[in-house]
Every structure is written in structure tokens, then in C-alpha cells.
Amino acid sequence: MTPQAATTQRALQRETTRRQLVAAGLRVVAKEGFAGASTAAIARATGKAHGTVFLHFRTRDALVAELVAEVGRAMSNRLAELEREAPTLANVLDAHLRALADHEVLYARVLCEATTLPAAARAQVFALQSGIASRLRRAYARARARGEVRDIGSVVLANIWISLTNHYLMNRDLFAPGASVISKCGSALKAQLLELIRP
Amino acid sequence: MTTELCRSCGSCGFPMRTPDDHAGGDPDAEYCSTCAEASGTLKPYDEVVQANADYLVREQGVDLHAARTMARALLASMPAWQGRR
Numbered sequence A: 001m002t003p004q005a006a007t008t009q010r011a012l013q014r015e016t017t018r019r020q021l022v023a024a025g026l027r028v029v030a031k032e033g034f035a036g037a038s039t040a041a042i043a044r045a046t047g048k049a050h051g052t053v054f055l056h057f058r059t060r061d062a063l064v065a066e067l068v069a070e071v072g073r074a075m076s077n078r079l080a081e082l083e084r085e086a087p088t089l090a091n092v093l094d095a096h097l098r099a100l101a102d103h104e105v106l107y108a109r110v111l112c113e114a115t116t117l118p119a120a121a122r123a124q125v126f127a128l129q130s131g132i133a134s135r136l137r138r139a140y141a142r143a144r145a146r147g148e149v150r151d152i153g154s155v156v157l158a159n160i161w162i163s164l165t166n167h168y169l170m171n172r173d174l175f176a177p178g179a180s181v182i183s184k185c186g187s188a189l190k191a192q193l194l195e196l197i198r199p
Numbered sequence B: 001m002t003t004e005l006c007r008s009c010g011s012c013g014f015p016m017r018t019p020d021d022h023a024g025g026d027p028d029a030e031y032c033s034t035c036a037e038a039s040g041t042l043k044p045y046d047e048v049v050q051a052n053a054d055y056l057v058r059e060q061g062v063d064l065h066a067a068r069t070m071a072r073a074l075l076a077s078m079p080a081w082q083g084r085r
């Protein structure tokens, strides 16, 4: 093997290990929550030595921020799949509900523990929410221009929707025991929001 | 779950979908149009913090001071600003 090939292989190996750690981290979080996701537990889930974690993430906080970022990226990608020229409010709500349904267990964990997460991880949640809010704002402006909705302000609209979905997600064990709360309640929540802003 | 459908801005993490999301409309640009000049050069740190804070204020009504703190925490976890506060 040439020195270059060896370097490339080491870089690939490094990337593979990093991905394994992130994937294992997400599995542990889904099961135990962030509180139970110690670096030792995550290393154990990959079958690697505890120290391996710190070759890839300087601190546990850095790893937790990366786990939340990974959930955020997956949800953003899911949202983007449905991008069209000028989505209606219903289109945006549907896309958001699909993204939430796909990542319901992990995202509910993120929300429930958000205030105890490292600042960077909590900021990831708000960055993701801004992405939803900004899509809602643009769709809402178009609907306003057509006189289809009444004026409650786009920030209020976004915050009502975000708090509604977050509330159901955070209490999913009560609203939909043993099932997906988004599958069970999502379309009703969407209908309620659209009803609320009817002129 | 790791998906690479769209690239994230190396400065703020914003998912860049369309060429317009990238600095200067260049799909190969590493940073988003908010964080970098049209030439692709990263804007100064304080400007990037302010732009990211403004986004949180505009879309969700977060308190400006809290939004700045949150923006700094977010940036510190990104490749372009690793560890910076």
C-alpha cells in the first residue's frame, strides 16, 4: 500500500468509527434519553474502548450537540424533499408532520430534555424550529395576500404550531400510548390550526 | 440515519438546498449566503452572530440577548468557529 492509500484508508476508518459512534449514540438516546447517554454507554454500544469517543469528540457536550444536529439534519432533509415552488400552509404542515413522524422518538427525547442539554444542542433545536417557522411565514404571507387567512402575525402562528406539536410530542405516552402520536393526532392538529386562522 | 441529501453551512449549520442558499449562488461554496460574502469569504464573527440571532428573533420572537447567546453557542459547535465564544 502506498503512503497516500494508507492515509486515505485511515481517514475512511476514522469517518466510519465516527458514524458508528453517532449511530450508537442515537440508539442509546432513543432508549435511555440523553440523561442515560453517557460516553461510556455509547462506547459500549459500539463495542469500542471508552477513550475512542474522545478521539472523535472533545467532550460529551460536543458529542451530544452532534447527536442533536444529526436529528436536525435528518428532519431538515425530510422537509426539503417536499419542497415545491410555493407550498401552501397545509403543504408545509404536512411536510413538518412527516419529518416529525419519521424521527418522533428521538425528537421527543430532545424536546423533553432540551433545557438540560448543552447550549449548542438547545440552539440546534431552535435553529430547526426557525426553519419550520420561516417556511410557515412565507406560506402564511401568500395565504394572507389571497385573503385566505386572518391576521394573527407570522411569529404567533409559528409559535402556536411549534408549541402544539412539541406538547403532543413531549407527552406522547399520554396522547398515544404505545403508538406514534403524530400518526394518531397530527392531522387533527393541522386541521385545528388551519381552523384557527380562517378569516 | 446519516443522510447527505443537502450540505450544511460550515459556519451556522443551515441546510443549503438551492444554489441561492450558498454564498454567491455557487453550489460549491462551503458557507451559506447569510454567513459569507458573495465571493465565498466568511463574514466577521460578530456579523455572523448577529445574523443568526436576527433569524431567531424574526422567526420565533426569541429575546435578542438570549438569541445572541444561543447563536454563539451554535457557532462554537461548527467547523468554521470551533470552540470560539
Ligand SMILES: [Zn+2]
Pocket (backbone or CB within 6 Å): B009, B010, B011, B012, B013, B014, B031, B032, B033, B034, B035, B036
Ligand atoms: Zn451559514
